[in-house]
Amino acid sequence: MDKDSAEKRIPELRKIIEYHNRRYYQQDAPEISDVEYDRLMRELQELETLYRDDELATSPTQRVGAVPLSRFASFNHPQAMLSLANAFSSEEILDFDQRIRRLSKMDKMDYVAEPKLDGLAVNLIYENGLFIRGATRGDGTTGEDVTQNLKTISSLPLTMKRMVQYPVPEFIEVRGEVYMERQPFSKLNHRREEEGEEPFANPRNAAAGSLRQLDPKITARRPLNIFLYGIGSVRGISFNRHWEILQALATWGFPVSPLIVQASDIAACISYFEYIGSIRPDLPYEIDGVVLKVNDLVAQEILGNVSRSPRWALACKFPAAQANTVIKDIIVQVGRTGTLTPVAVMEPVNVGGVMVSRATLHNEDEILKKDVRIGDTVVIQRAGDVIPEVVQVILIKRTGREKEFRMPHRCPECGSEIVRLDGEVAHRCVNLSCPAQIKEHIRHFSSRGAMDIEGLGEKVSAQLFDAKLINDPADLYFLAKNQLLKLDRQAEKSVQKLLDAIERSKTPPLDKFIFALGIRHVGERTAKLLAGHFGSMENLMQADVTELTLLNEIGPEIAQSIVEFFAEDKNRKVMEKFRRAGVSPQIKVSSSNAVLHGKSFVFTGTMESMGRNEAKTLVENLGGSIHSSVTSKTSYVVAGSEPGSKLDKARAQGVSVISEEEFLKLVDR
């Protein structure tokens, strides 16, 4: 590229990269794959080394990352968190080894090799063994103070273990990666969809989004994990080798990946890279490569840094599981809540070892943004267990015969009009009797997390509906054996089994029943909360928006959705049918839950970790009760900060007074 074109391309690249940085770091919604991003970054780096300009100091290559959001306190890392140089092939790995042996004048170089987790990098400060503060990497110099959120990660030690081999230093920065395993990630996304929330694009975004929650209570509910892999500045202990640092971290009680190894030379590193690549699909979490670090810390020192990357480390990236294929059609699926999801039907193709023929296109906006058309050749990508998605259209393959997709104006299942509510990306079929919705609804009702009716999967519920035997979940309880025997592939034995399962489901736990009803925004957790607070269907059905929003976790949107559900004539009829069928939800306080059975509580002062309403729900869910005044029958007075006269009264009456911390222990929080 000549000087003139480079002068045009450089600012253009900076703009593009800055845009993607914002999408990635601040909005947790990346638009391009990491491979593409890395390609852009490398192009810019190469041009910048050839053609220096005045803007270099503020170039994204010098900052890497993004400005922290203003909502968290910003945190200056005592020692900057550098970014790693990348390699994409074994040639590049060999180049790296040659370069550093030349620069350090060492014939032989040994390394520590570790999997590169696809999560969020963090820096943790420990003083005299105590966890003091923790922050995200941010731009490497300044991150976001997420101390409270980090504390919710149960595998992160708040105090370092004191061991003889490695004395606890007076000050240390410990570096690691917060991540989410694939399985809990899928569960979390499933729950979000049930509750009408946008699912996360991948485990990394879920981890980042969770760690950067303003409310630590939300973070606490997210299945986050952490691995520690290095240190920044340290006072009070010194090391000779990187491997020694890892041993010390493990000894102090930090989770360290068991897959980290010492490699005697670069050939061993390359075999490790290949080995980790081969076991990658079997790991419970996502990785995007392998990191190599020079083991000898003196050599690290000699090598130093270049443009905000250490010369002594290298990130070797795996190629993303991507493939090209042709979109044969775009169909529309109708979900339980009537949401229409466009799905690409593709020429089957092997992506990272799995045959793929469908990919979600999320919604109409997404299709327009990517300009995906029927007949297009596209790049698709699959990351872990995440549903395959269309990354981009290969425009040069367009023939002009491609067809643009239009969201249908009528539901493909029932022909009702489709609406798009203000502020929603989704289109919906609002016909409550839409067959697609009813089938989905019945399937949800009988699913494991809900009523758990064995033998009533997707196929059988569709079969029952198509045979006009059921039109809503309550109809299940009026099915007769001879009706079922007339159905295809239904033998006496399986019919009896199904009827038995339906019969058994007549006394469901209240929360499961509420969840099974499929009220929009009411997932398993909200259902539990409602069951615990209201205690019966009758009470819940009578609650208004004001009463519902008194519960800590219920916002106006959820409250509205619940009230509207029970106000709907059709739903009231279904509830009545349940009653006639003898379906009677039970408030079950299981033995593990009833730890506070018979105990009465009085609260005074302010609690730090939760509001009064939440505490009340918590106590009641565990079988206890809450009172406003202290009597000799009170079991506990919980004293928060600035307690009132109730505290004196409790002492006078000899009632036991406990702190917030003790209360949390009692309720196992």
Ligand SMILES: [Zn+2]
């Ligand atoms: Zn419909």
